[in-house]
Amino acid sequence: MEKKTNKIMVERDTFEKDGKTYFSYFIKGQIRGKDVRVAVIPPDKGGYTVLDIVFGNEMKANLITNPYEIKDELTGKIIKGNSYAVQTKDENGEVYECNVRPYRNSDKTLLNMLMKI
Numbered sequence: 001m002e003k004k005t006n007k008i009m010v011e012r013d014t015f016e017k018d019g020k021t022y023f024s025y026f027i028k029g030q031i032r033g034k035d036v037r038v039a040v041i042p043p044d045k046g047g048y049t050v051l052d053i054v055f056g057n058e059m060k061a062n063l064i065t066n067p068y069e070i071k072d073e074l075t076g077k078i079i080k081g082n083s084y085a086v087q088t089k090d091e092n093g094e095v096y097e098c099n100v101r102p103y104r105n106s107d108k109t110l111l112n113m114l115m116k117i
Contacts, residue, residue: 008063008114010040010086010100012055025051025086025100027063029114038110039103040084050098054088061086064097065115082115 012023027038042051055061064085071078087097102108 009060011060031113036110038107040100041103054096054098061088
């Protein structure tokens with residue numbers, strides 16, 4: 001299976017907490033006429049530094065889909081899904097990438113709906 005670049009963009013926005021400025025990462029879209037905002041986060045706390053590097057000075061990055069299939073050895077059932085990453089390229093063509101995941105179960109559901117549009 002190969003990575004797929006979608007037309008979906010991951011954006012970032014600033015917010016303040018305890019006197020410090022941080023970024024939140026999200027995907028905006030529309031499902032059945034309703035505007036939605038899907039929160040995404042890195043797989044671990046250290047991933048926020050990686051996301052800062054990937055985004056650089058930009059406020060948007062491409063969402064990359066990595067399809068996978070796993071066979072359950074007990075049942076023989078094949079489980080299919082996607083993992084996600086954000087990706088940018090610098091002026092020299094160097095690729096920067098960081099894995100992300102939906103923040104809540106509701107974000108996962110919304111992202112799955114957006115992927116089908």
